[in-house]
Amino acid sequence: MYIYRKCIQFVFLCLLSCNAFAFIIPDKAASPSFSAHPSSNINSSALQKQLYGMANLSVPERQQEAFYLKITNLLNKPDLDNHSEALANILMANYHILNGDALRAREFLSIAQPLVQDVDELSLNRQYQYVNIFVLRSEGDIEKALSESENLYEDVKDTWGLNKLGDLILERAYITSLLSRYKEAIKLLDLALDYALESNDPYLISETYNVFGILYNFLNDTQSAIMYFEKAVEVMEKHPALVSNIYFYANLGDSYRINKQYDKALEFAHKARRLSIQENDIPLQAFTHQVEARINTDTENYAAAIEQLQKAKQLQEQVGEKLFGYELQTDFAYAYLKLGELDRAEQHIEYAIEEAEKVAALDDFYLKKLRADISAQRGQYEQAFTLLDDSFKTYRDAFNDNLTYVSNLSREQLDQERLSFENKLLEKENQISSKFVEQYKEYSVWLITLVILMLLLLLICCWLIFKYRRVARQNEEMALTDNLTHLPNRRQVFRKLDNEHQRTALDKTVYSLIIFDIDHFKTINDRFGHRIGDKVINRLASITRHTLRDNDTIGRISGEEFLIILPDTNISDAIQIANRLNEQFANADFESLAEGIHLTASFGVTEYTPDDENLDMVINRADRLLYKAKKEGRNRVVSTSINGTSED
Template structure:
């Protein structure tokens, strides 16, 4: 799949993110048309050393091993197919090697054909993928099913939008994980990550690209690993890390040039064009974009030709060469219409609007902007919408429609604020990922050190046994030595016993210990005819805290909540952690009313925690359920179950509150 995934993907234009019709208010510092992504997912797909396809004229006899060898080369990105003729020849050779009545290899041929055979007919490609998926399901061929999911996704992008393909990629990724197929998993992660990158989810995209890189490296798929660097470069560029992006792009260009990989060279040229936009240097974008256009036409790839022309139109608009922009847009539309590619419709209208506005045709520009909005709104891409609002506000102002201009400027401010918040969230996720990676590395080193220590302990224990045997022979002096060793072992076992009953993170009783304490308290209360109350509580929205701030912050929240609650309890009250963010409190000799007061105190104390040192604006609360021991209770589980009923009611009633169950 890696080799062919990019066959139908497009490298599209990218804006510098500012009003190209001289709007005085800047938009977001970046924005790409939908088709830019198409090449990146595909770049992992278009391979390495150029096959000598001209030698394929004489088709060989069917052979299972020869078929597998050639199919592996395609799947593992070891062939670069630079033209439709080369693609047709390689597919003919693969089909000639296909043994008859071999259902598994037949499905493999079909999914490779699915990726490669429809470069300019997305509708036929989608139908082919649908049929292949149904046949793979009937044959219970999970690998083929995943590949047809990925293939269908790439055509769905062209016919609809990239976001529409996420369900296909998610389904294929799940199958790849189940199969433990590292190469197939990497392909799916690259495809999904590229969509996320295009939609502005750069942190998610990088996580997918980096996981794909680990999968490829683990499976020793060097070609796919090298090709994936272009995806990483693009994500860094969209994050504004231009130097990092440039370094990866140079590496990708060298790699592609060494192997004659035309598709990767085309994508690299497009990326360098986008970098020129973002550095306010549209004049230097034309050379790489023109080269990308020439490569696309050389390959017979009308989709990427249209994308390159659209990017050139953006450059012309930035330079205020509006007539040249209009001409480039018309040529781009011809290419896209020829292959039923609707993915750039919104960006086409937007660039037409900018050009018409620059030529003073404000009424015509407004029609273009309105058409662009209808198309772009469905994708909810904030970067495009920010550019649209900025450009349209200028046109409204030029026509004297100040109220409409003000409305667009307000929407621009709102969109830019949302983009800023999203950018901060992206960096938070990246920092969390980097921290978690460092923590995993530290944990791995600690485990390695523990292993060495345990091995040393085993050696020491063996020596101890030898000394014990010798002690029996040597008499009383060595018996004293044996007693000393036994005493040391006793203290060690007592320490281990304590640790076994304690939660290692918070230091309070673990589930086993607090449940034992609850059972004991029930027996004592009944024996002495005393009251007893228990509380159950958990931290509200704890999963959201972990997702937004990382598990390290989540661990600190658990420690601080536990410490605060422990400080508010009596010495003989028992607090224990029963689950991830779930706790149980045993209150001996306490009636329900007093237990409610204790619960309210815990709730208030936790709500008052200051957590700005962990994350600015972070707050935390708990929900509690309270119940009192009744004569009819069969034991601990009945009591806890009743408290949990109250806890769930507290959650359903808005959280950060106390409820009792009588």
């Protein structure tokens, strides 16, 4: 029974260590313009406003490393006024207590305390008091923590927001439960539920689910407790950006242990430990070891339980957790008692008393019961009976009022309260769902508009790409085409000639090459003008195109000089083509262009041979033959014969 009750209390503490801080807003009476340096009042006021704004962030946001880094940067600023420095240290304590490091939290509060006293400003004092409540509770000074929380609530209940008031009430409810004042705790939790529902805060609603689960565990209704813990996990996983409390998994695992579902208990304990290691949450790591130790104790694996408790103790000592030091020692005592190591069990009972400044009455009852069990195992039955009787009297005297109140909550009343609670939450969830539906409709309109704009943008981009590619192709064609004749220019025709040369060499075939030049073309330009000269070149290019075959290529390589590529053509066929072109040039009617124009041309014709080591040899040979045709009087075809000699 003790293990059950203690695990629930420790779960409750760990839970509220995570949601300890609510949104802290400067009171209306606050005057954040105070500064130790009057000349920097404007800058100090802006910085204080920024710090109070950071205090308004949600609990998950104030747990993040980004929050820590920003406060660190602010503390490193030179010439901070006392107000800003005090508030920054309070917020740093806030970060550390949210992450389970009570020692570091107390260090920063110690730095802030004299500054707070020096500033003596109401809003700042309440900030300090608020953070101090959670540090005091973590340090085990629960009486003082409860007193400060009661006073603070009375001061701020009409000025603070619903969600932070809900957090404060949850903390008060937890502290009163530590003092075994369950009647008062239940009333406070009912008030916290009202705040959670009115604020529409998924974080606070999930925490309320969790606390109701803890209450059902107190009432020995484990099935209902599991149901509410599962609801808390469901809300957390549904809103991961707003709710992040790994303790929910640990709480659920501990409840499965109480319900003797040990496989599920281990599953959630291990999941909580894995996530706590990722987030470096040392108190939660300690709690998961403690849950696993209790599972081992329940399954009579006492040696493994002691090993897990040792790990939990080491982790708690790292962060200065004092409130539950005695609880670990009583867990040790129970495990050693089951092992039959009575001296060690008794020793850990003494350690438990030393760990706490003041042991609660219920713990005193349990310690006497443990001692009674030890005495009975040693055969000291009279002493065991006396201790057991004292334990019963302590329990009855301390909890008579609370037990009477709880016993009056009949099964029907509990079911009715649970139904009422679920109806409230269902109503609130429906309201939230309706709000989300309206937002979804609005977002859908924007989304459809955005999709249409994106499609238009995509169409424009496609059109621009198509246009760019078309322009690029046109530019490429212009760069490779002669502007006058629209034939391939020198670059393009030589590129095609190189491709044909490589293909022919690879396939071991043949091709022929013709280079021809218009005879006395300069005379035509000088006599008739360049405009007529251009027309003559165009007419000659047209005649050549219509004379050649489809796979032949002609290109203009200079003013009046042209090059013809004849694929798969030997020298004799090439000579025939050149003679036919020369005849057509001579017989063509150029009188329509200008009276007195008569056109002839000189041709150099050659073919590729295997002895040609490169393309330049073929081109140079054709060029020499053209030169020879001009030298011998023009208006003729000069070619290489099959045996390599020249012929007309």
